[in-house]
Amino acid sequence: xxxxxxDKNNVTKPAPAGRTLQNNDAMLSVRGxxxxxxxxxxxxxxxxxxxxDLRAGELACLVGPSGSGKTTLLKCISGLMAPTEGQVLLDGxxxxxxxxxxxxxxxxxxxxxxxxxxxxxxxxxxxxxxxxPKAERDRLVDExxxxxxxxxxxxxxxxxxxxxxxxxxxxxxxxxxxxxxxxMDEPFAAVDAQTRADLEDLIRTVWKKxxxxxxxxxxxxxxxxxxxxxVIILSSSPTVIQEDLVIDLPAERDQLNTRSLPxxxxxxxxxxxxxxxxxxxxRPAAAAR
Amino acid sequence: xxxxxxxxxxxxxxxxxxxxxxxxxxxxANFFVPTPATLLxxxxxxxxxxxxxxxxxPSIGRLIVGxxxxxxxxxxxxxxxxxxxxxxxxxxxxxxFFRAIPPPVLVPVLMLLxxxxxxxxxxxxxxxxxxxxxxxxxxxxxxxxxxxxxxxxTYGITGRARIRxxxxxxxxxxxxxxxxxxxxxxxxxxxxxxxxASSSGLGFTIVQFQRSFAIPEMWSGIVILGLIGVAMSFIFxxxxxxxxxxxxxxxxxxxxx
Ligand SMILES: Nc1ncnc2c1ncn2[C@@H]1O[C@H](COP(=O)(O)OP(=O)(O)O)[C@@H](O)[C@H]1O
Ligand SMILES: [Mg+2]
Numbered sequence: 001x002x003x004x005x006x007d008k009n010n011v012t013k014p015a016p017a018g019r020t021l022q023n024n025d026a027m028l029s030v031r032g033x034x035x036x037x038x039x040x041x042x043x044x045x046x047x048x049x050x051x052x053d054l055r056a057g058e059l060a061c062l063v064g065p066s067g068s069g070k071t072t073l074l075k076c077i078s079g080l081m082a083p084t085e086g087q088v089l090l091d092g093x094x095x096x097x098x099x100x101x102x103x104x105x106x107x108x109x110x111x112x113x114x115x116x117x118x119x120x121x122x123x124x125x126x127x128x129x130x131x132x133p134k135a136e137r138d139r140l141v142d143e144x145x146x147x148x149x150x151x152x153x154x155x156x157x158x159x160x161x162x163x164x165x166x167x168x169x170x171x172x173x174x175x176x177x178x179x180x181x182x183x184m185d186e187p188f189a190a191v192d193a194q195t196r197a198d199l200e201d202l203i204r205t206v207w208k209k210x211x212x213x214x215x216x217x218x219x220x221x222x223x224x225x226x227x228x229x230x231v232i233i234l235s236s237s238p239t240v241i242q243e244d245l246v247i248d249l250p251a252e253r254d255q256l257n258t259r260s261l262p263x264x265x266x267x268x269x270x271x272x273x274x275x276x277x278x279x280x281x282x283r284p285a286a287a288a289r
Numbered sequence: 290x291x292x293x294x295x296x297x298x299x300x301x302x303x304x305x306x307x308x309x310x311x312x313x314x315x316x317x318a319n320f321f322v323p324t325p326a327t328l329l330x331x332x333x334x335x336x337x338x339x340x341x342x343x344x345x346x347p348s349i350g351r352l353i354v355g356x357x358x359x360x361x362x363x364x365x366x367x368x369x370x371x372x373x374x375x376x377x378x379x380x381x382x383x384x385x386f387f388r389a390i391p392p393p394v395l396v397p398v399l400m401l402l403x404x405x406x407x408x409x410x411x412x413x414x415x416x417x418x419x420x421x422x423x424x425x426x427x428x429x430x431x432x433x434x435x436x437x438x439x440x441x442x443t444y445g446i447t448g449r450a451r452i453r454x455x456x457x458x459x460x461x462x463x464x465x466x467x468x469x470x471x472x473x474x475x476x477x478x479x480x481x482x483x484x485x486a487s488s489s490g491l492g493f494t495i496v497q498f499q500r501s502f503a504i505p506e507m508w509s510g511i512v513i514l515g516l517i518g519v520a521m522s523f524i525f526x527x528x529x530x531x532x533x534x535x536x537x538x539x540x541x542x543x544x545x546x
Contacts, residue, residue, distance in 0.1 A: 080439050098443045111436040116458040116535040125454060126444035159539045177444065 017284075018052020018232055018244045024092070026053040027213045028077070028181055032086035035072050046072040048238035050086070056180075059207050059214045061224035063271065064234030064242075065279045070217045073239075074185050077215070078104045090181065100130075103179035107186040109167040113158040120145070120154035123173045144176035147206060164195030168202070175206055181213045188223070197255050200227055204253060221275060225249075225267045226258060233271060235278045242278050245271065323505040331505040332512060340494065345513065348479055348491040351407060352517075355414025356475040360468055363419045367426025367464075368456060377427065388424065392417030392474075393481050400485065410482040410490075417478045418471040425467030429460025462536050465529050472521050480514065 018030070035047040047069040054060055064070050075081040077088050079098040088095040090102065106112045113122050123144055127137045145151050148168040158166050167187055174182055184203075188196045200223060207214055218224050224231045225247055233242040247267060249258060258264055307325055314324045323331070336345065370376050395416055403409040433456060441447075441455045457464075483492030495510035497503075530537070 075439075078443055080442060098445065100445060102443065104440070104443045106436050106440065108436045111434050112440040114437065114454065114458070115539050116461070117454075126446065129444065129446050129450050129454075157535055157538060159542050173444075 018050065018241045019230075020051060021053040021055060025055055026089070027056040027058070027091060028054040028215070029089040029092075030073075030077065030086070031089065033073065033076060033083050033088065034085035035069065035076060035081070036084045037072075045238040047076075047083075049240050050234075052232060052241065052244060054181075054213050054215060056213055057211045058230065059204070059216065059228055060230045060232060061228035062215060062217045062232045062234065063219060063221060063224045063275065064239065065236050065275060066219055068234045068236050068278070069239040070219075070234065071185055073234075074104065074183050074215070074217060078102055078183055099181075101180040103174035103177045103182050105167075105170050105174050105182070105184040105187045107189050109163060109170050109187075109190070110159075112170050113166060113173075115157065115159055118155050118157055119150065119161070119169050122158065122169060123176050126173065126177050140176045140178070141172075144172040147175060147209075148172045148202060162195075164191040164199065167191055167199065171199070171202065171206070175210070178210075179212060181215070184214065184216045186217055186219060189219070196223075201255065203227060221268055221271045222259070225264060225271060226253060226255075231267075231271055233274045233278065235283050236281060240283060242284055243274050245274075321504055323508055327505050328508055328512070332509040335506050335509050336513060344489050344491055344494050347407075347489065348483065349517065351410050351482075351490075352414065352475055352479040355411045355479070356418055356471060358411070359415045359418035359471055359475070360422050362415070363422025363467065363471070364426050364464060367423045367460075368430060368452060370423075371427040371430025371460070372456070377431075384420075384424065388420045392478055396482060396485050405486055405488075410479075410487075413482040414475050414478045418475045421470035421474070422464065422467040425463045426460055429463030430456055432463070433459045458535075461533055465533060469525060469529075472525055473518070476514065476518055476521065 020026070020029070030050050030052050033047060033050040034045075037044040037046055050073060062070055062073070072081070076083045077095065079088075079095045079102075082096070090099050093099075114125070117125065120141060123141045124137055127140060132140070141154075142151070145154060148171050150165065150168055150172060153161065153165070158169060161169070171187070188199050191199065203214070203216070204227065206212070216224075216227055218227075228247050231245045231247055233245065234240075235242040245267070249261065249263060249267070311325045314322055370380055392413060396413055399409050399412055399416075403412065437459065438455065441451055446454060479490075480492035480495070483490035484496050487493040491510060491513065495507055495514075498507035498510060
């Protein structure tokens with residue numbers, strides 16, 4: 001199993017597998033993960049073999065063609081689904097069910113909030129369930145709603161809000177939960193462009209403030225380059241890692257300037273090429289077994 | 290103003306019907322159809338006496354006990370069967386079988402087994418009322434959204450918290466639809482359970498009047514049944530609107546799009 005990284009700035013020599021870290025440095029480790037769905041029409045191999053590590057406090061983006069098993073991977077990482085082979089380690093401990101330190105934001109915002117609860121109750125419920133005392137709960141909920149700019153609608157029901165606002169409620173819920181790892185599955189795919197830009201900046205702000213480890217799944221190449229410190233590119237199904245790319249853009253990012261940097265264009269270009277290759281069925285040499 | 294309008298709508302049609310009825314029966318002496326005035330007089334005379342205590346209230350009591358038990362058992366069993374796949378597969382054919390049996394045919398059987406007792410009548414009511422609640426609850430539990438369920442799971446909302454915060458509210462609309470059917474079946478079965486070999490109760494009294502050609506009295510009994518039905522429906526609607534306020538709001542928003 002190749003596990004070494006390529007030179008930091010060299011984007012033309014891709015690493016065939018995901019970057020792994022020495023023993024205690026990894027917050028999240030995915031090891032030889034394989035998932036085969038058993039269906040009536042026979043087995044479907046959604047994910048063939050994925051190995052990578054996330055350092056504590058890292059913000060990594062995961063891109064791949066649609067159907068490449070991104071959601072499958074997230075479900076395995078979050079313990080909602082058992083992998084067929086391989087394992088997921090969180091802080092060195094194998095994941096076998098949804099871990100307490102982890103929060104997930106799903107793409108389907110309209111279906112991930114409880115429609116019978118008001119915004120505030122939605123954000124508060126996981127904390128209540130953890131028996132966090134009222135005063136602290138109130139503080140966490142207030143802060144989270146403040147952070148996503150929704151302090152003014154705590155008593156609304158989710159379905160009274162726009163799509164972008166609903167997704168912000170879901171983010172607030174995740175933030176208030178104070179996870180160590182935050183997984184996001186194409187969270188902005190269904191919101192309009194302007195809202196999306198705002199939400200991207202929101203994620204980076206939250207990430208810097210809380211120091212949380214984020215794995216952000218997207219099929220949007222620009223988004224992955226803009227957001228991440230690192231972009232993991234998946235091949236098409238059955239999925240392996242096409243490339244694990246370091247995004248060496250300045251830490252301070254903003255929608256206008258960052259996106260007009262020549263380096264941004266280069267990286268974007270590179271990711272685009274890799275995705276096209278992935279779609280065309282090209283597979284990294286190391287995985288061509 | 291709005292309240293007045295509401296009341297106007299509520300009593301408008303009944304008033305028209307009663308007027309129509311008065312006009313149609315005026316001056317005519319059809320033995321089988323009393324005039325509103327006769328009926329009103331009979332009504333007071335028949336029911337505002339001992340019969341309230343000996344027949345009406347016991348019947349209503351059995352109805353309430355039967356329906357409440359059916360709702361509680363139906364929801365609890367439905368939650369269980371709906372959540373556990375093998376239990377669902379196991380019970381499905383059996384449930385279909387029992388549901389298909391018309392409850393009135395159970396009355397003689399239960400009478401033999403339990404005697405002509407209050408419990409027998411309550412069991413008759415339960416045996417017919419439970420199905421819509423049970424089957425709707427099972428369906429409601431099965432239909433819980435996968436994403437919502439995953440969300441709850443990732444936030445550690447499991448076990449009792451899951452039932453309380455996810456399963457029950459999510460199945461709420463379906464359960465309430467079952468409860469609505471349960472109530473109307475309950476009223477029918479309350480009457481039927483008292484018609485065989487009984488010696489008291491609303492159903493018994495009405496049949497008794499019928500047999501002795503006490504026609505206005507019989508009609509007044511039917512009016513009582515209607516009034517009980519209306520009262521139940523009001524209580525149901527009031528409760529439903531409180532419990533499912535979110536659902537009606539959500540539907541409105543969805544329909545507006
Ligand atoms: N529950 C399932 N049963 C069977 N096949 C599935 C299931 N979920 C996903 N798949 C298949 O696995 C592959 C990857 O799906 P998914 O993880 O949703 O991809 P992505 O999120 O990258 O679009 C697809 O071919 C899809 O059809
Ligand atoms: Mg997906």
